[in-house]
Amino acid sequence: MRPGAFRYLAATSLDEVLENLSELGDEVTLLAGGQSLIPLMNLRLARPEVLVDLNRVPGLAGIDLVDGELRIGAMVRAADVASDPIVTGSLPALARAAAFIGHPQIRNRTTIGGNISHADPSSELPGVLAAFEGSVTLKSLRGERRVGWDEFIVSTFTNSREADELVVDVRFPVRPGWSFAYDEVAPRHGDYPLAGICAGVQISDGIVRGMRLVAVGVSDRPVVLTGVAQFALGRELDAATIKELGKVGREEVSANDDAHASSEYRKWLVGTLINRILGNLVLEQR
Amino acid sequence: MKINGTHDDPVGIRADTRLLDYLRDQQGLRGTKEACGRGECGACTVLIDGRPVLSCITLAVRVDGDVETIEGVTAESAELRRQFAEHGAFQCGFCTPGQIVRGVALLRQGLPADDNALRAAISGNVCRCTGYSGIVSALRAAEENIAMADSGENS
Numbered sequence: 001m002r003p004g005a006f007r008y009l010a011a012t013s014l015d016e017v018l019e020n021l022s023e024l025g026d027e028v029t030l031l032a033g034g035q036s037l038i039p040l041m042n043l044r045l046a047r048p049e050v051l052v053d054l055n056r057v058p059g060l061a062g063i064d065l066v067d068g069e070l071r072i073g074a075m076v077r078a079a080d081v082a083s084d085p086i087v088t089g090s091l092p093a094l095a096r097a098a099a100f101i102g103h104p105q106i107r108n109r110t111t112i113g114g115n116i117s118h119a120d121p122s123s124e125l126p127g128v129l130a131a132f133e134g135s136v137t138l139k140s141l142r143g144e145r146r147v148g149w150d151e152f153i154v155s156t157f158t159n160s161r162e163a164d165e166l167v168v169d170v171r172f173p174v175r176p177g178w179s180f181a182y183d184e185v186a187p188r189h190g191d192y193p194l195a196g197i198c199a200g201v202q203i204s205d206g207i208v209r210g211m212r213l214v215a216v217g218v219s220d221r222p223v224v225l226t227g228v229a230q231f232a233l234g235r236e237l238d239a240a241t242i243k244e245l246g247k248v249g250r251e252e253v254s255a256n257d258d259a260h261a262s263s264e265y266r267k268w269l270v271g272t273l274i275n276r277i278l279g280n281l282v283l284e285q286r
Numbered sequence: 287m288k289i290n291g292t293h294d295d296p297v298g299i300r301a302d303t304r305l306l307d308y309l310r311d312q313q314g315l316r317g318t319k320e321a322c323g324r325g326e327c328g329a330c331t332v333l334i335d336g337r338p339v340l341s342c343i344t345l346a347v348r349v350d351g352d353v354e355t356i357e358g359v360t361a362e363s364a365e366l367r368r369q370f371a372e373h374g375a376f377q378c379g380f381c382t383p384g385q386i387v388r389g390v391a392l393l394r395q396g397l398p399a400d401d402n403a404l405r406a407a408i409s410g411n412v413c414r415c416t417g418y419s420g421i422v423s424a425l426r427a428a429e430e431n432i433a434m435a436d437s438g439e440n441s
Contacts, residue, residue, distance in 0.1 A: 056350070
């Protein structure tokens, strides 16, 4: 259970990382928190040729609100996302979702940039990013670009980063007037969820003006449940409507079958989570 | 890095050396255990800058902070270890060093008042023998006794 040999480069500046990436491209595997990568290396499922360590690179760790967006540096740890007062104050759903990742030891190392780039279909944060219609900032020697979540997260363990690019931050638009929440069902707390839902609603005069629902753990990437949102528009979120929305969600989503849960069970969980989350959001608004 | 308070600059260490192997094989600190070897069980828990992390999925070369192992918290964990024995919080004992190191970090910040929150806080340390009730009650008893001892000293 030890990793195979690799070349290790301990970068100490952003420029150094970008130069390494530009020069070595595909040969480079980036080491952020290492909570998925090192287990894969221990099991020899990953055999990187060159490991560029981002842990000593300054400038990748801030959390701030800029231009109506919460900007979180790629190397911010999940434990800090879960507890930082800026995050808990402006995007509590993101803080709550981060607290579902693994267990405390894992959260102390896992980074938001690494987690989202890893694009694990069962992972919480890509779903939250999708619900907020957030983006990532990619940097290379060629320049900088912003990529929306939909373009960045391609499928299981696959993102659209070019070989010479680095994710430097993750951005969540703050949506005034909206309430967001995240919840999931997992065999045990800290396990990958069988299904998770991030939901956002905008309600005025008791009527739904906007809704965004994203499911994780059911497909190869986060799934936006547009049918549920459409159904909810213009309605009052009373008990009967919420129940109906759960049913719409259960029918809309197509879920994977695997050793952990059947497709039918996952669909049922999606419906139950929609009921639970929307019920709580309505209670909070009262 | 610092290991249990002593400066240590691992010169010439291989990049593929895990912190766990560095501690056990090169420092002779064998209290830190390897069980799953892939970050799932918590037997290899050590503290880096006071935060519990898993040494089996941490490369030694990347560690800059203060590392504390079970050997480094011997005095601090005395009451907790006593309570582990008192409450039957271990059987085979293989997970115990990780449990104690995790417990020390929790006691430093104060245990969560709610038992479910406390169980979530120790969810990264798997024990296949006890069923955790003993571990939870040992942590509670240790916190109470440490607080009593502190107030005794202050009065």
